[in-house]
Amino acid sequence: MKINASRLQQHFEAMSLIGKIGETGICRPTMTPLEKQGFELAASWMKEAGMQTHIDNFGNLIGRLEGKNPALPVLMMGSHLDSQPYGGRFDGVAGVLCAIEAVTTLTENKVIPERSIEVISFADEEGWRFNKGLFGSRGILGKLEEGELDRKDKDGITRAQALKDFGCDITKFKESEYKPGSIFCYLELHIEQGPVLDVTNKPIGIVTGISGPLWQTLKLKGMAGHAGSVPMHLRKDALVGAAEIIIALNEIATQIPGAPTVGTVGTLNVFPASRNIIPEEVTLTLDLRDIDLERRHKYEKQLIDKINAITKKHQLTYTLTEDTNSEPRYCAEWIKTIIKETCIALTVDAPELMSGPFHDALPLSYACDYGMIFIRSKDGISHNPLEYSSYEDLALGTEVLYGTVLQILNK
Numbered sequence: 001m002k003i004n005a006s007r008l009q010q011h012f013e014a015m016s017l018i019g020k021i022g023e024t025g026i027c028r029p030t031m032t033p034l035e036k037q038g039f040e041l042a043a044s045w046m047k048e049a050g051m052q053t054h055i056d057n058f059g060n061l062i063g064r065l066e067g068k069n070p071a072l073p074v075l076m077m078g079s080h081l082d083s084q085p086y087g088g089r090f091d092g093v094a095g096v097l098c099a100i101e102a103v104t105t106l107t108e109n110k111v112i113p114e115r116s117i118e119v120i121s122f123a124d125e126e127g128w129r130f131n132k133g134l135f136g137s138r139g140i141l142g143k144l145e146e147g148e149l150d151r152k153d154k155d156g157i158t159r160a161q162a163l164k165d166f167g168c169d170i171t172k173f174k175e176s177e178y179k180p181g182s183i184f185c186y187l188e189l190h191i192e193q194g195p196v197l198d199v200t201n202k203p204i205g206i207v208t209g210i211s212g213p214l215w216q217t218l219k220l221k222g223m224a225g226h227a228g229s230v231p232m233h234l235r236k237d238a239l240v241g242a243a244e245i246i247i248a249l250n251e252i253a254t255q256i257p258g259a260p261t262v263g264t265v266g267t268l269n270v271f272p273a274s275r276n277i278i279p280e281e282v283t284l285t286l287d288l289r290d291i292d293l294e295r296r297h298k299y300e301k302q303l304i305d306k307i308n309a310i311t312k313k314h315q316l317t318y319t320l321t322e323d324t325n326s327e328p329r330y331c332a333e334w335i336k337t338i339i340k341e342t343c344i345a346l347t348v349d350a351p352e353l354m355s356g357p358f359h360d361a362l363p364l365s366y367a368c369d370y371g372m373i374f375i376r377s378k379d380g381i382s383h384n385p386l387e388y389s390s391y392e393d394l395a396l397g398t399e400v401l402y403g404t405v406l407q408i409l410n411k
Helices: 005-015 035-047 092-109 133-139 159-165 171-177 196-200 238-253 293-315 333-345 391-408
Strands: 053-056 061-065 074-077 117-121 182-191 204-210 211-221 263-266 266-273 281-290 316-323 352-355 369-375
Touching: 005 035, 005 092, 005 391, 035 053, 035 061, 035 092, 035 117, 061 092, 061 133, 074 092, 092 117, 092 391, 133 182, 133 211, 159 171, 182 391, 196 204, 204 333, 204 391, 211 238, 211 293, 211 333, 238 263, 238 266, 238 281, 238 293, 281 293, 333 369, 333 391, 352 369
Parallel strands: 074 117, 074 182, 182 369, 204 352
Antiparallel strands: 053 061, 061 117, 204 369, 211 281, 211 316, 263 281, 266 281
């Protein structure tokens, strides 16, 4: 093995102490002193690998290994160091630390690439602090949406203020954007966050593409009343309507056994939220994803039909707003081929599989070709302190990443 597995493990263990909660959990919010501490640690390793580092105006940490011909489009790798509020040690972190290790191995082997290589920890991939993720990866491509800087966290801090506190200059976003054609390709190593590799006992997977997520917020409005005096047949109970819609989404997403469609209601807010008052308003989030866009559109229509029928049945009104709508994005065949050839050379049986979760690779796919390597997740658990990928699997995945980089540098 060319990469240094022991060093890689030490890096993971050191990073896991920043924002540690409980025995194995992590809470490392974006654009906070904890993330800055993580950036400083990662930057020290980037510098040891021969990279120049800086934090751009979107809050991304960027390490650059200068190539012989700096004018060539860069080979970019990365992921993120921010976490979920009750997250694990490997989500996002693997993509950053394994990329740093791959570049360190290049440097140790005195490989001077023709094109420059950049390793990026993207800002706010997770999206939970300001309820809108992939901020840094969309930012460098000039794809931010109106009003994003006005979004507030639970403490009332706007994203604009958080960026300023982080040392970024929001008036200079243009200086941090990448020009069209300046990125040759993007590679991202990530834990699977699902059970497929674990169930099939495969340490490595080759990603075929990322499902297109449709995120919506549904607000139902009924009528509050005394829980003890309003007869059941006269109620306009918004929570009963929400419950039926949740079941309907589950039934829609599972109508084809084995299909990669998934549907989730992740949050539910009830008003007035009193034991003895009939719920008047319920706000819930809808998450529908599929690798097949035509099928997702079909299921979205089915869901809206169900919402109309259920709200009419319970005499409710509703508003439905769209938060995210992305088409599925497929990995470049030539990069998949290189990853597969690298795995074969290492005698690794790596199946192909799709990604249900989205990653920073999703916005990057609109700017350049991309490829992804998945690492086995024990029991498929992620966004949870129990999230676990073995250091042996991570080292093997980094070896695959390193071999892939070597081949791409010859392109």
